[in-house]
Amino acid sequence: MQDLLIYVVLGLSIGIMSGFFGIGGGFILTPTLILLGFSPVTAIATSLLYTVATSLSGVTAHFRLNNIKWETSIIIGISGIIATQLAHPFVILLERYQLENTVIPLMYLALILYFSISILVSKSPSKEQPTSKTEYSYIKIVLIGLFAGFISTALGVGGGFIIVPLLISILSYQTKYAVGTSLLSVFMIVAAGFTTYASSVQLDYAIIGILIVGALIGGQIGAKVTNVYEDNQVRYFLAGLYIATGVSLVFKLLHLDFVGLLLLFTYCSFMLIHFVLHSHRLRLKEKEAG
Numbered sequence: 205m206q207d208l209l210i211y212v213v214l215g216l217s218i219g220i221m222s223g224f225f226g227i228g229g230g231f232i233l234t235p236t237l238i239l240l241g242f243s244p245v246t247a248i249a250t251s252l253l254y255t256v257a258t259s260l261s262g263v264t265a266h267f268r269l270n271n272i273k274w275e276t277s278i279i280i281g282i283s284g285i286i287a288t289q290l291a292h293p294f295v296i297l298l299e300r301y302q303l304e305n306t307v308i309p310l311m312y313l314a315l316i317l318y319f320s321i322s323i324l325v326s327k328s329p330s331k332e333q334p335t336s337k338t339e340y341s342y343i344k345i346v347l348i349g350l351f352a353g354f355i356s357t358a359l360g361v362g363g364g365f366i367i368v369p370l371l372i373s374i375l376s377y378q379t380k381y382a383v384g385t386s387l388l389s390v391f392m393i394v395a396a397g398f399t400t401y402a403s404s405v406q407l408d409y410a411i412i413g414i415l416i417v418g419a420l421i422g423g424q425i426g427a428k429v430t431n432v433y434e435d436n437q438v439r440y441f442l443a444g445l446y447i448a449t450g451v452s453l454v455f456k457l458l459h460l461d462f463v464g465l466l467l468l469f470t471y472c473s474f475m476l477i478h479f480v481l482h483s484h485r486l487r488l489k490e491k492e493a494g
Contacts, residue, residue: 368442
């Protein structure tokens with residue numbers, strides 16, 4: 205019963221942050237499952253299937269909010285699907301030589317360091333950018349998709365934690381449009397990525413089902429919460445999440461799994477409490493103004 209409650213809370217919490225940040229959820233779930241004792245390959249496959257649900261839930265919410273740039277999202281998605289077919293053999297090779305427990309966390313750390321810095325130093329535009337694109341812009345969009353697709357399948361993440369900061373820093377998207385656009389691309393990529401693992405990895409579908417139920421509820425909540433924060437606030441929260449996850453993986457490499465899990469849990473709890481209190485204060489102000 206205790207284990208069941210842990211996975212319910214985990215699914216709901218990650219679902220909320222998926223909808224809020226547009227990261228699909230796997231970015232948080234994969235290292236969390238590794239910290240909980242899952243093998244990296246099982247954690248990757250579980251996270252990919254989970255992310256199919258979180259991203260679909262987030263897409264539905266952001267579609268209603270009109271936050272999706274469809275052309276960009278579809279190009280990234282198709283490019284990402286192509287790249288997923290290259291990543292699976294890479295992971296199997298790591299597993300064959302028993303390198304996955306070192307290489308996968310180190311890949312996470314390198315990406316987390318880069319993207320946390322890029323988010324903090326980039327400036328999100330105050331106004332929506334023009335929708336016209338040059339040929340060079342399309343090349344950048346395709347490269348974002350290829351990179352996100354490979355990393356998605358190699359690390360068991362949705363790719364959103366790569367797509368969102370790149371859309372902000374390279375294509376100057378406002379955060380809310382980067383989030384909505386990312387989620388549709390993520391859904392396409394993870395659906396393709398999971399099929400590469402489905403036949404070769406034993407999964408606990410009961411646990412995945414529990415996580416997905418939480419994701420479907422949490423994704424809707426997270427997308428709505430996005431609209432009560434300024435762009436800069438969302439970016440700083442996301443950078444903080446990257447840093448907390450990176451530090452937790454350092455503890456994993458030092459065989460201090462519990463400390464890493466506690467750190468990640470503490471930061472996620474802080475964010476969830478902040479979401480609740482901030483949304484409540486805004487509702488009170490709206491009532492007073494009305």
